Amino acid sequence: MTWYEILIIVAACLIVVGVIVSGIVRKKQGKSGCDCGCSSCSGCAGCSSRKPAAKKGEQTTQHTQQSP
């Protein structure tokens, strides 16, 4: 096996592992895996939080109830 064959195998393995690992990391960070591009997206802010706004609203309302 020549050096460039080894290089190709290593590069291919790194690409596959890299894509899988970065996918897992992004998911853990709550980021989306879409290809839409955040600057073209109306929902980019909601995308990273991964929580529907209605639930956020409910939570915030409960919090407010205690404030007075």
Next chain:
Amino acid sequence: MKQFALAGNPNSGKTTLFNLLTGSTAYVGNWPGVTVDKKVGTYKKGAEPVQIVDLPGIYSLSPYTPEEIISRNFILEEKPACVINIVDATNLERNLYLTTQLIEIDVPMVIALNMMDEVEKSGDAVDAKMLEKKIGLPVVAISALKGTGIKELMDRAIAVSKQPREGATVLKESPVAHLVQDVAIALRAQGVEAPLFHAVKLSESDEIETKMHPELVRMVDEFKATFKDDVFGTDLEAVVADARYKYISANYSTAYQKKNGKGEKLTRSDRADKVLTHRVWGIPIFIVILFAIFHLTFAEDLFYISAMAGGLPTLEELGMDTENGAVTLLACFYDGAVFSPGVILTNLLNWVLEWINVLADMACANAAPWVGSFVVDGVLGGVFAVLGFIPQILTLFLFFSILEDSGYMARIAFILDRIFRRFGLSGRAFMPMVMGFGCSLPAMINTRTLADDKERTSTVRVIPFFSCGAKLPILTAVAGAIVASAGVGNADVITMCMYLLGICTAIVTVILMRSTTMRGEVPPFIMELPAYHAPRFSSLMIHLWDKTKHYVKKAFTIILASTIVIWFFSSFNWSWEFLINEDGDNLRMSESILGSLGMLIQPLFTPLGFGSQLGEFGWVFAVAAITGLVAKENVIATFGTLAAAIVGSVISTEDGVEEVVAMIEGTGIGVPALIAFIAFNMLTIPCFAACATARAELPKGKFRWTLLFWLATSYIVSMMIYLIGSWWWTAFIFAVLIAAAIAAIVLWNRKHPIAKAGAGSAGLEENALRAEAAAAKGVRK
């Protein structure tokens, strides 16, 4: 760092101002409801850096939809140092309705009179100083689009943010003034912040406020018992809304001076709307525009010139050497017909990719056979098959962006409301669906603007039927291959028909859902139609650049990794024997791990036409459909990776169409099965990212059913296409089955009539009534 919030009506220019202040490139659309969540950026041009928060547009602080809740809660709970209230100066009265609510909150505030350039262009004028005197808050005339007045606005906002401000109300002369005053005193005694705002909301019997202060509800009820308005009865929310409008009309409207004191006259937008939103011609015009877009993007015979002329000579027929580099370049523009701009750009890119492929092939000539197979056939074949479609995707998006930025998309929602309403959806649901043509993720998030949960669930479920950019390579490649191999129809017509199939499937499934599991009243639809304006070049370019960047990134990450995995599993069998021969060909691919797994699932697709009947390599279609679940582009990437092995030699071109043609020749698949294949991939479970978003956006417990719904719909529709396409008489069987299903639904609906509107729907009705009141004051419905 201080926090300034941008609050205002939908489509008043908040995001444009946000982009200007923060240097961001956040998505700006010429229709109301683009922003559904808050966005944060930093303004650094002042004496001190300020955090700017762009809130979703709202008409009032009585929240009905999730994004309205976000805006209200942010202002009340995050307590920004200053609220910049963006007011659309061309619609002053309606926009000031929200202002009268915002000034009741104890927060420093500045009013930005936006779109002053439009006001001046129409010859009208708004007296900002007079308005400032009457409202008692700083008012700055700006144009976010042209960037005028921004410095003054920020200077004044920074100045007012240094001093606290106590809320004031315009309801002092209203019939509820005493009630508001009494409740405010009670709230102040309890130590509640912004007591005046909460008092007004409590007087309106606002749902959130009554839950927060149940002890004060009695005070409101006692007042109601002794109160009755001639017009609104005991509906205090309507009384308060009426009082606000009367105050605005009497005190603020005088600041707006019409040109020469003339009354209402039709604007250019109004005149255009007379044609474009015409009751009869509106939809045919929309279909013609859609056809023109598809024609300019996909047609291989521009304006059908060649067809009308009875066929133009090809370059070969003209005696040119088609192997010559210059002639191959010329063939990107013309070869027996003039190509459309989308096809020309695609041809040019494929011309470049082909050269790269040739160079890669030469570089691998002396290497081990598997290197050539891996690099040229596997990796480059797969990735280039996907990359080759970038020009057509961008051309299509350019046209869609033009329609959106010009304001025409909002009109389509208005036109389609009449049709959608019959099927159980409001026209508002159309906007997220249209966004689905770009990408399902933001589209699903945008359904937050829909107030009704059932309508929202139905819309999220049908969004993937609107073909996104990732599915476009499947449509284009297979449609092109059908034309090239079977000589049937035109690629642009086939592609457009597939898009229409997605829309029709969405409509039919919505009818089914809204007649069975998702039954409910159709929410009222009030939408502000924005004025038409020429799309901004910079905005269009930002959209396209962003799309290209992410598409290329995806091609070199997920797609590249997928092609490596596909090549690997198609090159080894279960005994880990390497199947590539000394010539670099994979003639035993069906024995591979991928092949054996593909053959295992292949029978599932037999009723759809791309299963067991396709012989040795039929499993490739089944595998492609499954790899498409990771990312839809993978379908064509899989063809690109495996095509060379199927035809037994290196594919001479990197055009995805040619690779599908190779698949057709290798498997003998027919046209009905190919159409069924497109339909299945278009309608089935979307990519993983879209599934994750759907799971987050759908109500609890609905996601599993949604997956089943996507799978069942795609399977049934594809099976119908294949069976009817292969044996026309099966259409009668399906007609009988559909008639029986309709009869069953009608009978079931008669037995189980829809329960009358509950509290939630009543809220919607009230919201609509209030919005209609607003409409009467200046919003065109």
